Amino acid sequence: MNKSAFYKLSYGLYVITSGGAGKFNGQIANTVFQVTSDPPTLAVSINKKNYTHECIRSCRQFVVSILEETAPTTMIGRFGFKCGREFDKLDGIAIRTGVTGVPIVTENCVAFIEAEVIKEMDCGSHTLFLGRVLGCDALDAEAEPMTYAYYHTVKGGKAPKTAPTYQAEARPKPPAPAAKAARYACTICGYIYNPEIGDANGKIKPGTPFEDLPAQWSCPVCGAGKDKFEKER
Amino acid sequence: MNKSAFYKLSYGLYVITSGGAGKFNGQIANTVFQVTSDPPTLAVSINKKNYTHECIRSCRQFVVSILEETAPTTMIGRFGFKCGREFDKLDGIAIRTGVTGVPIVTENCVAFIEAEVIKEMDCGSHTLFLGRVLGCDALDAEAEPMTYAYYHTVKGGKAPKTAPTYQAEARPKPPAPAAKAARYACTICGYIYNPEIGDANGKIKPGTPFEDLPAQWSCPVCGAGKDKFEKER
Numbered sequence: 191m192n193k194s195a196f197y198k199l200s201y202g203l204y205v206i207t208s209g210g211a212g213k214f215n216g217q218i219a220n221t222v223f224q225v226t227s228d229p230p231t232l233a234v235s236i237n238k239k240n241y242t243h244e245c246i247r248s249c250r251q252f253v254v255s256i257l258e259e260t261a262p263t264t265m266i267g268r269f270g271f272k273c274g275r276e277f278d279k280l281d282g283i284a285i286r287t288g289v290t291g292v293p294i295v296t297e298n299c300v301a302f303i304e305a306e307v308i309k310e311m312d313c314g315s316h317t318l319f320l321g322r323v324l325g326c327d328a329l330d331a332e333a334e335p336m337t338y339a340y341y342h343t344v345k346g347g348k349a350p351k352t353a354p355t356y357q358a359e360a361r362p363k364p365p366a367p368a369a370k371a372a373r374y375a376c377t378i379c380g381y382i383y384n385p386e387i388g389d390a391n392g393k394i395k396p397g398t399p400f401e402d403l404p405a406q407w408s409c410p411v412c413g414a415g416k417d418k419f420e421k422e423r
Numbered sequence: 424m425n426k427s428a429f430y431k432l433s434y435g436l437y438v439i440t441s442g443g444a445g446k447f448n449g450q451i452a453n454t455v456f457q458v459t460s461d462p463p464t465l466a467v468s469i470n471k472k473n474y475t476h477e478c479i480r481s482c483r484q485f486v487v488s489i490l491e492e493t494a495p496t497t498m499i500g501r502f503g504f505k506c507g508r509e510f511d512k513l514d515g516i517a518i519r520t521g522v523t524g525v526p527i528v529t530e531n532c533v534a535f536i537e538a539e540v541i542k543e544m545d546c547g548s549h550t551l552f553l554g555r556v557l558g559c560d561a562l563d564a565e566a567e568p569m570t571y572a573y574y575h576t577v578k579g580g581k582a583p584k585t586a587p588t589y590q591a592e593a594r595p596k597p598p599a600p601a602a603k604a605a606r607y608a609c610t611i612c613g614y615i616y617n618p619e620i621g622d623a624n625g626k627i628k629p630g631t632p633f634e635d636l637p638a639q640w641s642c643p644v645c646g647a648g649k650d651k652f653e654k655e656r
Contacts, residue, residue, distance in 0.1 A: 191463075191556065191558060191559050191560075192559060192560045192561055193463070193559065194534070194561050194564060195489070195534035195535060195536055195559035195560055195561050196457055196463070196536070196559065198435075198489040198533050198534040198561070198568045199435055199455060199456065199457060199465075199489065199568075200433060200434060200435030200436075200568055200570045200571070201433060201435075201456065202431075202432055202433030202434075203433075220456075221456040221457065221458065222432060222456075223432065223434065223453075223454040223455075223456060223468065223587070224429055224432060224454065224587045224588050225454065225468045225546045225549050225551060225587050226468075226546055226547050226548045226549050226587055227548075227586075227587060227588065228548065229547070230424075230426070230429070231546060231547070232432075233466065233468070233546075233551060235456065235458045235459075235466070256428070256431045256432065300431050301427070301428035301431040302428060303428055303429070309544055309545075309546070311542055311544045311551070311553065312542075313458045313459055313464060313466075313542070313553055314459050314462070314464070315459045315460075315461065316458050316459050318458060318466060318544070318551070318553070320544065320546055320551070323424065325424060326424050326425060326426065326428035326429065327424075327425040327428055328425055328427050328428050328431070331427060335431045335432075335433055337433045337570070338433070353460075354456070354457045354458050354459055354460060355457050355460065
């Protein structure tokens with residue numbers, strides 16, 4: 191099996207929110223698709239280890255907020271690499287409430303779909319939830335949605351180990367950097383700091399060596415400190 | 424419900440083949456995603472009316488061939504708008520055989536994944552099949568996969584009525600054309616001939632009115648003749 195074939199499958203990037211009784215959570219997912227059009231239903235695959243899985247299981251409702259292409263990696267890191275059991279990921283994020291009561295993330299999103307679970311399929315590490323659509327709307331009809339390919343290629347993003355599409359070491363590494371410009375990898379989320387690119391989110395100009403980053407600089411994806419980074423070999 | 428939200432979901436475009444005992448079929452699908460990575464599984468949603476559904480149900484195997492961005496609309500039309508019950512869609516198409524015996528479409532494809540059905544979920548008009556991956560490989564590691572957005576935006580493609588994402592009249596119409604340059608719609612597949620764009624596949628230059636198209640010209644998506652076209656109002 192040459193698993194690089196999997197990287198040719200195309201996906202979007204979404205914030206999946208769920209919960210009830212005043213306790214809500216959100217996570218990033220790329221595995222969302224429409225299943226039927228009459229009535230409109232959609233499927234989402236969620237790792238059983240994720241807190242969102244627990245929320246969907248108990249409240250039977252979820253919202254898919256469709257990320258905009260321009261969404262910063264910090265937002266994806268917040269929802270994708272932190273655990274909602276210890277941390278309120280929705281704190282400070284722009285939301286609205288629709289027909290389900292589950293928060294709809296409006297910040298950096300182009301549209302949303304609210305659904306109630308009508309079926310589920312046990313798929314081993316993940317559950318595939320089938321949701322009947324209760325409501326949906328565009329937030330910015332003109333804006334482009336973020337694709338998984340764009341996130342990886344342009345944004346330099348990674349997938350957490352609990353993602354359906356995570357493949358340890360399978361994704362081909364980019365060519366080794368020149369001698370002076372060592373790249374550093376975040377040991378928490380896998381983000382690569384490339385001194386040739388810098389970090390636009392953190393206002394770090396291209397050409398800045400890792401060693402020269404300010405002490406308070408943190409990983410633009412998961413927020414880990416400089417001490418969590420290791421030099422790439 | 425503002426169903427334009429659904430158009431912000433991102434997809435690829437795939438040929439799904441299945442069958443056995445020397446009788447095989449293929450169809451276009453956009454609803455494929457990886458569900459788990461260990462073991463690798465993927466989900467595909469297929470309309471119950473489609474002949475491919477019958478094939479998967481009986482042989483329990485399918486292949487996902489991932490279309491390349493440059494795949495011509497004629498190829499998508501062949502697999503997406505014709506019925507395999509009356510027509511051998513694979514006749515003359517470059518294929519190879521892998522571990523399942525189901526034809527892998529190699530023509531205009533960047534990679535493929537072979538799978539056996541391990542579960543299925545009845546979703547009304549569609550069945551969601553969960554396949555355990557038996558084999559996969561890249562056919563062209565450098566080439567870009569076709570996305571559903573690219574197919575619609577750049578190629579001017581449409582979805583058949585049996586697609587999960589088909590929405591009659593929901594997709595916003597492009598602005599009306601200038602008086603002289605009337606556009607014509609294919610009554611079979613919905614393809615719009617836009618004289619301002621022409622038809623690169625049929626070597627029709629931009630600026631060619633529909634009336635001036637050669638008599639043998641046919642729909643680049645489904646192959647229907649000029650007589651199957653109606654002027655857009």
